[in-house]
Amino acid sequence: MITTYIIIGIVIALAVLLCFALAIASFSFENYYDKLKKIQQCRNTYGITTLQYVTEINNRYFDKRLKLTRCREFYDHYSTNIIALSDKTMSSNSLASLAIVSHELGHARQDYEGNKLKKNWRMKKAGRICGLFFMPLMIAGAILSLLQVFNVLKDILFLIIGLSCLGLGVLIFIYAIILKYKEIKIEKEASDYAIEFLSEILTQPELDLCKDLLNSARLTYWASLLKTLLSWTFLAPKDNMFK
């Protein structure tokens, strides 16, 4: 009797946890875009444009090693020694643009000071290739195992192969989760560096707004991890395992 109650308790706790996680996942993206829109309206009191700011940080921290290129709107990013910014970001002097660019400069600093960023890129590349095999392995594994268990395939070898496929699938899943978790840590550090860069020119209230935006951006990475964790329930909205 007691065991039944314990099981019911565990199932309810899991269901509550699941709802909570799904709520975070769907809330985090809206929350980020709301904050982004709001902070896009705020001009920095220092009166610097994003382009001037990047040039200044490049001179001071990177011995002018960073190159600046253009990219499409919303695709601002960092890749080896290159900061790519859209025209809109470059000419803007909003706090949002400064915060986003500072985060990318934070990645540049990670790349400049060590190899963890490149290592993460390599792991993600490997992950994308492994990810292609995830579904085929799970489906083949399940079919082979079931057919053997229900005696359609007699040879025990089919069960062994089936379970091995399922095992490999689970390993790929765990790899995806570990990678997402590592990425969150890298994102956090890039944002910490961003705040350090920004603290040189912004006032405390401006800095708080930028921190708030960067924190809500990080929440979207947690959401992505939760989505991957819950992808097997088919309740969570789809998210690429190795995005």
Ligand SMILES: [Zn+2]
């Ligand atoms: Zn980032």
